[in-house]
Amino acid sequence: MSEPPAGGSGGSEQRRRRELLQQSTRSESNGGIVRPADIYPQWEEITDQVMSAYVSQGRASGDFNSGMEDSAFHRLVDRVCDQNPHWGVPPSGRSDLVRYLRDEFFGFGPLAPWMGIDGLEEIMCNRFDTVFMIVHGKKQRIEPSPFRTEKDVSDFISRVFAAQGRELTLANPMEDGHLSDGSRIHAEIPPMAVNGACFAIRKFNPRPFTMQEYVDTGMFTEEFLADLEAWTQGNQNMVISGGTASGKTTLINAIGCLIPREDRLIVIENTKELQIETDDTLYIQATMRGAHEGAGERTITIRDGVRGALRLTPDRIIVGEVRSREALDLLQALNTGHDGSWTTIHANSAVDAISRLESLAIMADELPLDAIQDLIARAVDIVIQVGRFRGTAYRKILEAWQVFHPHQIDAASRERVTRIKEAGQLQHVRSRLYMIPLYTMDDAGVLVRRNEIIPIVGKRRRAPAGA
Structure with a gap:
């Protein structure tokens, strides 16, 4: 031409x-x-x-x-x-x-230019002409909108999920999935989405943060890092809790570098977000609701993934997030020799995280409440709470607590626990669940060590490699 x-x-x-x-x-x-x-x-x-x-x-x-x-x-x-x-x-x-x-x-279609922005954390589309992004913790509206019409948004959503063998329909108006770069997407269409098709994309850092970067940015102190490394090498079971976008997954990604290379690691997620690698790492991904529906295929849940992982001989199990009945299966797995395992959970505090874990486990089975509490006390060693300051990219470790049952305290540790109780620090969560603060923030917002971890009877975790 x-x-x-x-x-x-x-x-x-x-x-x-x-x-x-x-x-x-x-x-x-x-x-x-x-x-x-x-x-x-x-x-x-x-x-x-x-x-x-x-x-x-x-x-x-x-x-x-x-x-x-x-x-x-x-x-x-x-x-x-x-x-x-x-x-x-x-x-x-x-x-x-x-x-x-x-x-x-x-690629990313109309969103391609924005997906490459340095510091991008989220893109949120409320409808075709109302799109926001969060960059370095600050939310701003994208104008003009990348989408011209409602059809543009619907086409984008359809294309993303078609690549994963799924589609949104009247019978299945909500889906979770991922983009080609690993970013997570949640989308909804009418009639569920009243104002038109909508979605939210969570973009992840392609390179996990290093421990030193966390220290340099004030996420935690050198003292906390030393203890965190000791807890990891000592095969403590840890729960990372926090609100939405508080940095839970990012923190687990970073802590992954502390895991001994020879450990066999099984990572279970809904959408692949974690980038933890040892010499022997296996990733398991659940299939989303609606995937291959009508083709006679079974939907695989996180709970199925945890159960299957037990037959794959893991040293450690990492569950990207506990949000449903898989909580019970994970607690049972942590009580059967898979020391040094981790998960994340949405909660407003470390104490709330244990309460929520209890509620999720109860949903899975009609076990007595005392039995659930015993499972938690014997399975979970440490809860770390992560917080994000609204309107900023600033995240910080807010607290870390040890979890135990009072009957697990041996004679040598009983005096220490008594002193902690007299100081008003012992948290009585449930009749069979106690927590003591390992780290909390002082009045100046500095993370301060309050107590050293207490040896617990019945929690003799496997010895670190080479010990």
């Missing part, structure tokens, strides 16, 4: 497009862009035609995890553009169009 004369209307259109492309490039660097539809008025027609050509070449229409080689895709776009001269896309402008189309078909 030849380019229109520079002096005619075609030349004016090309100049306008070049200006928009330059504006787009400039905007991408500061977090906002001009949408492809602003550059190409026939954007919807272009995407439909190119996708039809892509599918007609024998590519599966649902295979959005990978695309053609760059050169082959470029040739396909060239051919379709030549067949549609009314689009007015000259050969010199095809590379930019190819880039937008690759993002649309195989």
